[in-house]
Amino acid sequence: MSTLILSLETSSPVCSIALHRDGQLVGQSELRLEKSHSSHLSLLIQQLLDNTNTTLQDLAAVAVSDGPGSYTGLRIGGAAAKGLCYALDIPLIAVGTLPALAQQVADYTAQAEDVLFCPMLDARRMEVYSALYAHDGREVLAPAPLILDSETLVEQLAHHRLLFFGNGAAKFAPLVNSTNAGFLAGIEPSAIAVGTLAYQAYQRQDFRDVAYYEPFYLKEVHTTTPKVRT
Structure with missing residues (x-):
């Protein structure tokens, strides 16, 4: 039985996804629009599955770029990957950016x-x-x-x-x-590389806990409370 892995790379402004079967690239899609991850990631996934004649039920695992990178981007990718893995009851793989x-x-x-x-x-x-x-x-x-x-x-x-x-x-x-x-100029994170390393992790059964997974931010995230206008 073949191993089909969906990979998500959202650590940078590029929203990138890829599909690998047994470590070989099946299809890939990227969107280079600022702040497009939350509104376009699900659509890109569905379009890629449709274009490759596959379904979510065919997936053996979902891989996500683990960070470091954009805090918001990593949160979006992590949440999407966890949601898919939980709904499909399949393993979650985290690959360092x-x-x-x-x-x-x-x-x-x-x-x-x-x-x-x-x-x-x-x-x-x-x-x-x-x-x-x-x-x-x-x-x-x-x-x-x-x-x-x-x-x-x-x-x-x-x-x-x-x-x-x-x-x-x-x-x-x-x-x-x-x-x-x-x-080298113009080198940006890609879901293709995430998928290549994810297949190696899958073979080792190097999986993350879907319930408790958090991205690797590398630095502590600092948030501030907006000032109340008087």
């Missing part, structure tokens, strides 16, 4: 074994969410918030070729003075 982003670049990088991959997601001002990965997905530096300056990752750059990408990498480029640094 940073390792998925690194894997989608590593898959298309020549001599990838000689490179360390550094996804950077914008966390406002001169801060990013980042990590380091080898070409095979091995974690070299764990995900963490980084304050960017001329000393950031200087030790790693002294000994390795590093490839930087993601929507936070551009503000790091002017600070780097190393021939070991490379930068």
Whole structure:
């Protein structure tokens, strides 16, 4: 029996979904509209299922981008994934946004074994969410918030070729003075990469508790109470 996994990537302004069967891409859909996740995610899912002649009942699991990333986007994706898994009684798989982003670049990088991959997601001002990965997905530096300056990752750059990408990498480029640094533009989180890693997680039976799952925000979320007008 084949394994059909629906993957949701809502950690960035791009609303991305993908469908994989036994780890092979069946179909994908993306919407690049600001704040479109809540109003369009369910419609994108149904359209993708219709276009691939599949139904919700065919799904073996739902995977979701786990974060870090947009707080609102992660909440929407997590809620949708949990709702589907609960209603269909199927497993929930969470895939880290940073390792998925690194894997989608590593898959298309020549001599990838000689490179360390550094996804950077914008966390406002001169801060990013980042990590380091080898070409095979091995974690070299764990995900963490980084304050960017001329000393950031200087030790790693002294000994390795590093490839930087993601929507936070551009503000790091002017600070780097190393021939070991490379930068890629236009790389955004994709549900395709989430689905690829999700199938591996499915084979390991690495599932999350549907009732208690929360996204990996990396930093504590601060909320404020609106001021009461007098």
